Amino acid sequence: MAITNTKTNAKIWLSSPHMSGNERNFVNDAFDTNWVAPLGPNVNGFEKDIEAYLGEGIHAAALVSGTSAIHLGLILLGVTSGDEVVCQSMTFSASANPIAYQGATPIFVDSERLTGNMDPEQLEIAIKDRMSNGIKPKAIIAVHLYGMPYQVDKIHTIAKKYDIPVLEDSAESLGSLFQGINCGTFGDIAILSFNGNKIITTSGGGALLTKSEALKERAVYLSTQARDNAIHYQHSEVGYNYRMSNVIAGIGRGQIQVLDNRVEARRANYDFYVRNLKGYDEIEFIDEPDGYFSNRWLSAILTSSYELREQIRLALLAENIESRPLWKPMHLQPVFNNAPSYTNGVSEDLFLRGLCLPSGSNLDAQDLEKVVSIIKSVLNV
Numbered sequence: 006m007a008i009t010n011t012k013t014n015a016k017i018w019l020s021s022p023h024m025s026g027n028e029r030n031f032v033n034d035a036f037d038t039n040w041v042a043p044l045g046p047n048v049n050g051f052e053k054d055i056e057a058y059l060g061e062g063i064h065a066a067a068l069v070s071g072t073s074a075i076h077l078g079l080i081l082l083g084v085t086s087g088d089e090v091v092c093q094s095m096t097f098s099a100s101a102n103p104i105a106y107q108g109a110t111p112i113f114v115d116s117e118r119l120t121g122n123m124d125p126e127q128l129e130i131a132i133k134d135r136m137s138n139g140i141k142p143k144a145i146i147a148v149h150l151y152g153m154p155y156q157v158d159k160i161h162t163i164a165k166k167y168d169i170p171v172l173e174d175s176a177e178s179l180g181s182l183f184q185g186i187n188c189g190t191f192g193d194i195a196i197l198s199f200n201g202n203k204i205i206t207t208s209g210g211g212a213l214l215t216k217s218e219a220l221k222e223r224a225v226y227l228s229t230q231a232r233d234n235a236i237h238y239q240h241s242e243v244g245y246n247y248r249m250s251n252v253i254a255g256i257g258r259g260q261i262q263v264l265d266n267r268v269e270a271r272r273a274n275y276d277f278y279v280r281n282l283k284g285y286d287e288i289e290f291i292d293e294p295d296g297y298f299s300n301r302w303l304s305a306i307l308t309s310s311y312e313l314r315e316q317i318r319l320a321l322l323a324e325n326i327e328s329r330p331l332w333k334p335m336h337l338q339p340v341f342n343n344a345p346s347y348t349n350g351v352s353e354d355l356f357l358r359g360l361c362l363p364s365g366s367n368l369d370a371q372d373l374e375k376v377v378s379i380i381k382s383v384l385n386v
């Protein structure tokens with residue numbers, strides 16, 4: 006059983022890259038044709054692949070990161086200095102940082118318990134309160150956390166009621182569906198991330214999504230230094246160097262071919278954890294409500310206390326297994342100390358009791374068994 010032994014102490018990662026093998030062919034094409042630049046056939050091809058996958062008339066602009074996509078998205082929505090932007094508090098800091106890049110103020114909104122995402126009630130309270138202060142929010146950033154769609158119907162109904170555009174942060178939810186429709190197609194603008202730990206990766210990368218071809222073209226123009234149509238380098242606006250490289254777009258082309266397999270594998274991880282841990286009083290899961298389909302980018306459990314969460318995390322760490330607390334809400338982050346927030350205690354509770362377990366599509370049965378047996382040993386069962 007030498008094969009088993011070599012694996013015994015190998016680190017089990019939270020979410021590591023999982024190549025299909027075909028990525029190299031597209032990357033080799035880039036080298037063979039010398040398209041080693043932030044433009045070329047892989048960039049255009051990857052955009053077409055994303056558009057075909059998502060449907061709904063989406064146009065995609067491939068960029069260097071999800072963060073740059075959010076930044077350009079806010080610019081396209083006209084967010085500037087002095088504006089306020091409502092943002093889901095329970096998220097990765099990359100959702101909120103671009104608000105600060107624009108000199109605008111984030112207004113954080115807490116979560117609901119059904120999906121862990123933006124609470125429609127708190128959202129409406131926040132909008133009304135900001136408007137009563139004389140400032141109407143310029144945009145709403147809502148996030149499908151860990152692949153679980155937010156309450157798309159309710160959030161977008163409120164956004165429409167007050168005529169505020171939604172920037173849909175779909176960085177974690179490529180392959181997730183709300184009522185049968187792909188996440189990434191609901192926002193006035195949406196974004197994807199292809200960072201190393203996401204469900205598919207280009208090592209680093211992202212995309213801006215829009216149903217407007219004109220907006221896509223404007224995103225590409227701004228992401229390539231806002232060059233006017235002239236024979237020399239002429240610029241009438243401030244531009245950015247945010248376009249995706251043709252080399253890494255090749256990785257994306259190989260990855261998107263296996264996206265559905267990756268969703269299946271991650272959902273199987275989640276099902277495994279549910280099958281093996283759901284009976285115990287100390288462990289809860291966030292199930293899919295009717296009409297929701299999560300890609301289960303990360304499988305999360307809620308423990309009965311902060312102390313138990315830490316016991317489990319440390320027991321896994323001692324066995325070289327990576328796990329991670331849920332995102333620390335932005336309204337509790339030192340960097341956003343001064344930002345107004347509308348809270349109900351839910352995101353703080355999820356943060357204190359929640360733990361993301363190893364979730365990669367490249368985990369095998371032995372890895373998953375090991376994780377579960379360590380958790381059971383902490384539970385004394």
Ligand SMILES: *Cc1c(COP(=O)(O)O)cnc(C)c1O
Binds near residue numbers: 070198199
């Ligand atoms: C990963 C992530 C981002 C940022 O994407 P990058 O490609 O890493 O810049 C934004 N929002 C959320 C919710 C994310 O998980």
